[in-house]
Amino acid sequence: MEVYLNVIETGNGIYGCEMASQIYFNKSAKNISLHQAALLTACYPSPRKRNPSKPTPYLNTRASQIAHLTKLIGKIKFDKDSIKKAQERHKKREEKRKNAKKGKNN
Numbered sequence: 001m002e003v004y005l006n007v008i009e010t011g012n013g014i015y016g017c018e019m020a021s022q023i024y025f026n027k028s029a030k031n032i033s034l035h036q037a038a039l040l041t042a043c044y045p046s047p048r049k050r051n052p053s054k055p056t057p058y059l060n061t062r063a064s065q066i067a068h069l070t071k072l073i074g075k076i077k078f079d080k081d082s083i084k085k086a087q088e089r090h091k092k093r094e095e096k097r098k099n100a101k102k103g104k105n106n
């Protein structure tokens with residue numbers, strides 16, 4: 001994830017979240033607000049067409065949604081226990097999805 005965030009295209013000729021933060025918000029990525037980070041995220045899938053420092057009403061709305069979801073989800077952890085729990089949740093969701101699909105076919 002770290003490598004991806006350091007090379008992802010975040011604008012026309014802008015690569016990485018650090019560079020985007022510097023260009024769009026004149027500060028390091030570690031110092032931007034949750035809303036500013038959400039604005040960067042909301043620019044996808046068209047980062048060349050959207051500008052987080054001059055957000056449209058759509059970008060502001062989408063950034064607010066992303067910020068809200070971020071607060072609900074919390075920090076993502078990659079330790080063994082967190083990964084195991086995530087795999088268990090995924091397995092349960094897949095079983096539920098398969099059972100629902102079987103119900104539709106009967």
